[in-house]
Amino acid sequence: MSEVLGEKANKTEEGEPFFPNHMLDQTMMVFVMLAILVTLVMFFPAPMEPPADPFVTPEHIKPEWYFLSAYQALKVAEHFSFLGAWAPKVLGILVQAGGLFLLVLLPFLDKNPERHPRKRPFMIAMGILALIALAALTIWGKLS
């Protein structure tokens, strides 16, 4: 960027100056995002569902896509009913709450000082497993 404008002196050893070099990159990203946003708004208008009726339960009640994995996890927990009548609901909610708790505490549980992905295979494997589980539950929730 800076070479194009012939401003090599502007370039410090630490990196590119925030303004205008980095700001231009960021502005371009914002415009790409804006283009995606406006395209979605134009071609897929916000849905207009029928008004709420507390006396008529729809056949398939599903949450928004970002809650589908949590919803499906609660349904999967129903398979643990052999442990007792209490098990499905309590396990379903506590496992998810525990997962969130672990996520908050991640930097304090992962004591490995290495940052490169190749030098911390365990955490990277855990992360990829979590992503696969999240994606699988979401797709399963969507299809079921």
Next chain:
Amino acid sequence: MNEHEKGKALKEQQPSFEQRSGLRELFELFSLTGFVYGPLDERLNIKEALEKNLKKAVPHHVNWLFCFGGLSLFLFTVQAVTGIMLLMYYRPTIAEAYKSVVYVTNNVPFGWLVRGLHHWAANLMIVMVFLHMARVFFYGAYKPPRDFNWVTGVILLMLTLGFGFTGYLLPWNQISYWATTVGTEAPGAVPVVGGLLTTLIRGGAEVSQTTLTRFFAVHVVILPLVISFFLMGHFFMIRKQGISGPL
């Protein structure tokens, strides 16, 4: 002569505080040059602060994967602006909520656009916040000294999901009513206090007017205040500690 000396020489040519007429100062304030060259800059050194911040170096290893946090902030701004615009027409009662959403969409000029932007920016914001978190995870950028910033980040993710959950009920349509009924049942499974939690969230035994009022208050007042607080902490820490180094 470097930039600083040039600025100094320029400043000396300008009339001092005493020589200035109030009119000129007023003009400088209205034309906004007062902030960078005029009376406000003389008192607050805005130009110096601006130069220092704008020239701050961004490390070379920063690539396009580092843009998701900034894009989340951009989408948050879109949400704040379109949300305030929708607030001008939305009526949070079970008799009027749905009608007011229909009115915004069909009768208010560009109402369909503002509502569409709010709907889609909400979905995209969840995606961007999630991608931002994934990038930080795989780059190991959550390690000390940035460990506390990870904690504020996860709280920001939960607050974003809270916005999604409370905002979903506001149009008071079939899917939002029943999804909220099912969604608020989930905390009921917590041992001992579960039933109390569900009643607290719903403001009664069922999803009703109280629930709508409650979700509306949380969506437009409580969550924006809380998220602003955590956003400031998040940005202050990244500013203070800098972007994580190369791998």
